[in-house]
Amino acid sequence: MSAAGSSNPEFVVARVRARRGQLYGDEEYRKLVRMTPAEIARFMEESGYEAEINALGSRHGGVDLIEYALNANLAKQFEGILDWSEGALYDLIARYLRKFDAWNVKTVIRGVYTDASQEAIESDLIRAGEFDDRRIRRLLEADSIDAVVEVLEDTIYGDTLREAYAEYEETDVLVPLENAVDRAFYERLLGNLPGGEPTRQYEAFLKAEVDFRNATNALRLARSGAEIDPAEYFIEGGELFTRDTLARLARNVDELVEYIAESGYADELGPALRELEEADSLIAFEHATDTALLAYGDRLGTIHPVSVTPVISYILAKEREVENIRAIARGKEAGLSADEIESELVIT
Amino acid sequence: MLEATNALGNAVLSTGGTLTDPSAAAALAVGLAALGAGYAERGIGSAAVGAMAEDDDLFVNGLILTVLPETIVILALVVVFIV
Numbered sequence A: 001m002s003a004a005g006s007s008n009p010e011f012v013v014a015r016v017r018a019r020r021g022q023l024y025g026d027e028e029y030r031k032l033v034r035m036t037p038a039e040i041a042r043f044m045e046e047s048g049y050e051a052e053i054n055a056l057g058s059r060h061g062g063v064d065l066i067e068y069a070l071n072a073n074l075a076k077q078f079e080g081i082l083d084w085s086e087g088a089l090y091d092l093i094a095r096y097l098r099k100f101d102a103w104n105v106k107t108v109i110r111g112v113y114t115d116a117s118q119e120a121i122e123s124d125l126i127r128a129g130e131f132d133d134r135r136i137r138r139l140l141e142a143d144s145i146d147a148v149v150e151v152l153e154d155t156i157y158g159d160t161l162r163e164a165y166a167e168y169e170e171t172d173v174l175v176p177l178e179n180a181v182d183r184a185f186y187e188r189l190l191g192n193l194p195g196g197e198p199t200r201q202y203e204a205f206l207k208a209e210v211d212f213r214n215a216t217n218a219l220r221l222a223r224s225g226a227e228i229d230p231a232e233y234f235i236e237g238g239e240l241f242t243r244d245t246l247a248r249l250a251r252n253v254d255e256l257v258e259y260i261a262e263s264g265y266a267d268e269l270g271p272a273l274r275e276l277e278e279a280d281s282l283i284a285f286e287h288a289t290d291t292a293l294l295a296y297g298d299r300l301g302t303i304h305p306v307s308v309t310p311v312i313s314y315i316l317a318k319e320r321e322v323e324n325i326r327a328i329a330r331g332k333e334a335g336l337s338a339d340e341i342e343s344e345l346v347i348t
Numbered sequence B: 001m002l003e004a005t006n007a008l009g010n011a012v013l014s015t016g017g018t019l020t021d022p023s024a025a026a027a028l029a030v031g032l033a034a035l036g037a038g039y040a041e042r043g044i045g046s047a048a049v050g051a052m053a054e055d056d057d058l059f060v061n062g063l064i065l066t067v068l069p070e071t072i073v074i075l076a077l078v079v080v081f082i083v
Helices: A009-021 A026-033 A037-046 A050-056 A062-084 A087-113 A118-124 A133-141 A145-151 A160-169 A173-191 A196-225 A243-249 A252-259 A266-279 A282-303 A309-333 A338-344 B002-015 B021-055 B056-067 B070-083
Strands: none
Touching: A009 A062, A009 A243, A009 A309, A009 B021, A026 A309, A026 A338, A037 A050, A037 A062, A037 A309, A050 A062, A062 A087, A062 A309, A087 A118, A087 A133, A087 A145, A087 A196, A087 A309, A118 A133, A133 A145, A133 A309, A145 A160, A160 A173, A160 A252, A173 A196, A196 A243, A196 A252, A196 A309, A243 A252, A243 A309, A252 A282, A266 A282, A282 A309, A309 A338, B021 B070
């Protein structure tokens, strides 16, 4: 579990491939959509989530139990992957999994801001990133945002957070802090990637993700018509947009749609863009980006079988499974019909 | 590992000039084949252990696949009997 020494893709890929076979498929999803939350929890207990459901079953119930069990299982699996991998492989995987660190930091900051209790914050954390238990404990014990920033001083978020904290003190809104965390994460994500053909493919995937994130943000801003500077939400590293083109395009939905339709992602996103023009609904577009990323991830794992790409492909598939089950459980809770829930799922 | 092979080759070339003794050449061939088999087993072995950690039933398959490259050494051993 360190970035030193040579990497061991054979071992990690073999384990990850075995785990991938245990993920839910079409058949299981069809069953899950027709179950009540309690039945879903039972179904999960009988498949790969047994330990988590049993551990959390006494404290939570219903949809909350499903949600916490999913988060706990996700964290356990990804921590495991980081534990096994060594050398350059560790570095490449940690880059992507740091997004859970970013999520945890944001959760803690929001929790402190709204005076939430320590237990409430703790149950929303996903311990899948690089932070160890000691740092998470110290984060949870922090009673002010200043203290949170201090705990993170020696991490990659230290400098940017310190700068953003000054801005936060003036305005008392969280946006600068959250932006600072995101920016620190994305800077590390794509900076100094080592060479090699598998890594290039990994990089292309990461860039597509950044592009889609930018496109979704821009579409949301353009449709809401809010007077927010789009450049503030711009994420560096993608290929589709620069800060200037995004700022210009976010003022006009039609131009933006046209710009995306003429880009390299036209094949994947074309149908969704037409739907966006006709039905004026962003949901189809967000689904299309998710499906495109997942399909890309599946393809990614087959070209270079002994490299970082199958591992990333598994991480994506696992995340998708967790999101799908959560969508089913939440949909059931809200009383949606099976067909409606099925249209919300992202399955390849 | 590959650097070691180079060093070995250099050492052989610098001491004897050209390799003229058939037995020595055969020995070298077996040694190099064993080296190659070891390198192949390194990757297969770690993948097999990974698969076994997930599913104990894979022990037999893992063992068989791990020792498959060993055949290279056995084939190389034939050279010893021919010369």
